Amino acid sequence: MAVEFDVLIKNLRVVRPNQDTVAIGDIAIKDGKFAEISAAIDPARASELVDGKGRLAFPGAVDAHMHTGIYQPLELDAVSESRAAAMGGVTSSLNYMRTGQYYLNKSGPYAEFFPEVLRQAEGNFHVDYCFHLAPMMAAHIDEIDALIADHGVSSFKIFMFYGQHGLHGSSADQRSFLMTPPGEHYDYAHFEFIMRGVRRAMDKYPKLADQISLSLHCETAEIMRAYTEIVQREGKLEGLPAYSASRPPHSEGLAVFIASYLANETDCVNINLLHLTSRKALDAAMMMAATFPHINFRREVTIGHLMLDTDAPCGALAKVNPPIRPREDVEYLWQALLDGNISWVCSDHACCKTESKVHAEHPDDIFVAKSGFGGTEYMLPALISEGRKRGLGFNRIAELVSWNPAQRYGLNRKGDIAVGFDADLALVDDTASYTIHARESESCQGYTPFEGMQMEARVDQTWLRGQLIYADGAVVGKPRGRFMRRPD
Numbered sequence: 372m373a374v375e376f377d378v379l380i381k382n383l384r385v386v387r388p389n390q391d392t393v394a395i396g397d398i399a400i401k402d403g404k405f406a407e408i409s410a411a412i413d414p415a416r417a418s419e420l421v422d423g424k425g426r427l428a429f430p431g432a433v434d435a436h437m438h439t440g441i442y443q444p445l446e447l448d449a450v451s452e453s454r455a456a457a458m459g460g461v462t463s464s465l466n467y468m469r470t471g472q473y474y475l476n477k478s479g480p481y482a483e484f485f486p487e488v489l490r491q492a493e494g495n496f497h498v499d500y501c502f503h504l505a506p507m508m509a510a511h512i513d514e515i516d517a518l519i520a521d522h523g524v525s526s527f528k529i530f531m532f533y534g535q536h537g538l539h540g541s542s543a544d545q546r547s548f549l550m551t552p553p554g555e556h557y558d559y560a561h562f563e564f565i566m567r568g569v570r571r572a573m574d575k576y577p578k579l580a581d582q583i584s585l586s587l588h589c590e591t592a593e594i595m596r597a598y599t600e601i602v603q604r605e606g607k608l609e610g611l612p613a614y615s616a617s618r619p620p621h622s623e624g625l626a627v628f629i630a631s632y633l634a635n636e637t638d639c640v641n642i643n644l645l646h647l648t649s650r651k652a653l654d655a656a657m658m659m660a661a662t663f664p665h666i667n668f669r670r671e672v673t674i675g676h677l678m679l680d681t682d683a684p685c686g687a688l689a690k691v692n693p694p695i696r697p698r699e700d701v702e703y704l705w706q707a708l709l710d711g712n713i714s715w716v717c718s719d720h721a722c723c724k725t726e727s728k729v730h731a732e733h734p735d736d737i738f739v740a741k742s743g744f745g746g747t748e749y750m751l752p753a754l755i756s757e758g759r760k761r762g763l764g765f766n767r768i769a770e771l772v773s774w775n776p777a778q779r780y781g782l783n784r785k786g787d788i789a790v791g792f793d794a795d796l797a798l799v800d801d802t803a804s805y806t807i808h809a810r811e812s813e814s815c816q817g818y819t820p821f822e823g824m825q826m827e828a829r830v831d832q833t834w835l836r837g838q839l840i841y842a843d844g845a846v847v848g849k850p851r852g853r854f855m856r857r858p859d
Contacts, residue, residue, distance in 0.1 A: 376401050378837055379417030383428040383798070386765045387788050388774035393765055398428060400794040403836035408788060423798060426831060429769055430788050431462025431795025432751050435776035436645065436671065436717035438743065439466045439500075441473050442727055445488065449495035452722050452745065453852060454813035457497045457841040459748035460797025460830040461718075463777070463785050463855065464498050467528055469505035471550040478507075478550035481514045485522060489854060496852030497840055499785075499793075503528050503586060508551045509561075512568035519572055523856025525583045525781045526643075527569055529562050531626045532590040532692070559629065562587075566639035573641075582781035582858040584641035584669075585634075589626035589652065590618060590693055598622070603738065611681040614737045615694040620649035623693055627652060631659035634666050643669045643779065646719055648676045648693045650703040657712060669714040669779055672704050674750045677716070678757065679820055687729050687740040689820035691719065705761055708771070715776040716754055720747040722816045745816045749807060751797060753821070755828035759801075781858030794837035803829035813846060 376399040385394045385408060399407040399417060414420050434456060440448045456464050468488055470478045475487060481504060492500060505528040506512045518524040533549060549557055566585060573580035599617040602608055608616055627644060634642045647653050647670055660668050679689050680698040689695050707713050721743030730739040754768055769787075777786030784793045805826055809819040833841035840847050 374416065374418050375399070376406055376417040378419045378421060379412055379414060380421040380423045380428070381412070381414070382425055383423035384425065385788055386427050386429045386769050388430070388766060388770040388786065390766050393427070398788065398796070400837040403794055403838070405788060405790050405792050405794050407790065427765060427799040427801055428788065429460060429751065429797040429799060430773040430786055431797055431833065431835065432460045432772040433463040433465065433776040433782060433785055434461045434718050434720065434747050434750060435465045435715055435780060436673070436719045437464050437466045437747060438719070438721035439464065440468070440475075440491070441721050441743065442723045442741070445475070445491040446495050448722060449492055449500075450497070450850060451813065451815040452720060452747070453495070453497040453500070453850065454846045455720070455745060455748040457833045457835075457846055458813045458830065460751045460799065460833050461747050462498050462795035462797070462833065462835050463782060464496065464500040464747075464852075465776070465780060466500060466502050467505065468502045469528070470507050472548050480510055481518060485518070485524070492854065495850050497846060497850045498835060498852045499855050500852050501855040501857060505530065506565050506568065507549055507557065508555055509564070512564055515568045515572045516575055519576060519579065519583065523859070525579065525857040526586060527565065528586045528588070529565055529630075530588045531562065531630065532588065532592045532595060533557050559633070562630070563633050563637060566633055566637035570637055570639045579781075579858050581641070582779070584643055584779060585639055586643035586645050587626075587630045588645050588692070589623050589630055591622045591626045591629070594619065594622040594625060599738075610686045610735065610737050611683060611689060611695050614690060615681050615696055618692070618694050620651035620696070620700065623647065623649055623652035624655035627655040627659060631663055631666065635663045640665060641667050643671060645671050646673050646676065646693060646717075647671065647704070648696050649700040653703065653707050653712070670712065671715055671717055672708070672713050673717055673719045674753050675719065675744070675746055675820065677701065677704055677708075678753050678824065683820060685820040685822065687735060687737050688818055689744065690737055690740045690742050691744060692742045708758075709761060709763060713771070714779070716750065716771045717776070718745070718747040718750045719743070720745045722814055724815065725817050744820055745814045746819065746821065748812055748814060749819070749821050749826075751799070752826045752828045752830060753824070755799065755801060756826045759827070782855060783859050794834060796832070796834040797830050798832040798834075799828050800831050801828045803827070805829060
């Protein structure tokens with residue numbers, strides 16, 4: 372019998388999105404693609420045989436929201452944090468990037484800035500990767516068409532709270548933080564013009580239009596400024612409860628209303644509402660979906676907001692924007708997930724080392740701590756562990772972490788275990804029980820807000836385009852991730 376396949380993985384429970392059952396079977400791979408998925412494939416047809424040991428085979432996770440290169444140079448962060456991604460079964464890393472402070476710490480046109488991003492990223496990612504870009508100034512809006520055509524960047528972002536806030540709190544000098552030209556404002560008018568620019572691109576490239584989208588971080592700067600002053604002046608709260616109160620849920624809800632109205636006004640029809648954290652934010656999002664049914668909304672939550680609440684013992688280590696919320700909001704997010712009102716789950720991974728995260732003299736002061744933390748390595752295991760307790764099925768999990776974000780963001784060869792798709796796999800032992808410890812992570816962060824949590828599922832192997840990149844607790848081989856042009 373002639374050898375047809377490069378790799379054959381036998382004895383798996385194959386988890387596919389948009390299915391109702393988990394099928395027992397084998398997976399054959401040829402030239403980095405899935406070549407056959409069936410109940411029993413003859414081992415003689417493959418050059419290499421792998422025993423799947425009855426593990427769950429999920430399509431490689433698509434982490435739709437990461438921030439690689441935000442707190443340390445991109446060329447270094449890409450290596451360590453993509454190792455963490457591989458550890459968690461993530462095979463596609465979608466990273467938000469912008470000009471201004473942090474990231475490359477420079478401004479200028481994307482025609483100059485983005486090629487530098489690509490140079491620093493090349494050869495350093497262990498998983499496939501791409502970037503969402505934020506138009507920070509008027510000139511960037513004019514570049515949207517070229518970014519799509521020349522670089523395959525089809526998703527863009529607005530940080531609504533940057534109007535009066537920096538990355539970590541209120542800021543009196545926004546132009547220095549954003550590095551925008553004199554006379555320009557990062558405000559609602561700018562957001563409207565971004566939407567018009569995205570709409571223009573959709574009209575210019577009609578064959579790509581369905582997978583060109585705009586994402587929004589929905590918080591209202593004016594509400595946050597006022598409530599931060601109140602919380603700090605009263606001094607009744609501290610830690611995560613104080614930070615949540617300083618950026619209250621109705622700040623999210625109001626921003627969702629504004630973003631949705633502007634989307635309707637500009638006919639910018641593909642809108643992603645990022646990292647919704649609260650009942651008020653989610654209710655606002657559902658109301659806007661009903662009000663503007665022609666807008667193709669997507670609603671995102673992070674694994675951090677599903678697993679942590681304001682009573683978490685990690686304190687300032689879990690500072691993130693929008694904030695970690697009280698338990699009642701967490702439970703509301705889970706119910707929305709079970710009801711089908713959440714489009715995907717992501718990590719919002721932003722590696723911030725301990726020495727950078729908390730103030731040396733005031734380690735418990737939430738308002739001087741930096742925002743963001745890593746977690747891509749725990750996204751899939753935590754969603755399986757906690758979701759299974761709540762009745763969340765494996766097929767639905769595959770939709771939430773693979774299929775849905777891949778389809779939205781133009782990764783048309785990712786997100787499913789199907790013939791012709793990239794052979795990206797996360798092989799999961801759903802009988803494993805272990806405790807999360809930061810010292811065991813591939814990330815260089817050095818801590819995790821998930822410390823001490825009990826997991827009931829572990830990623831044993833990760834395959835990227837038919838090559839093993841993580842196995843037996845260690846990353847395998849050199850970085851082989853590729854930049855993904857979109858839509859592909």
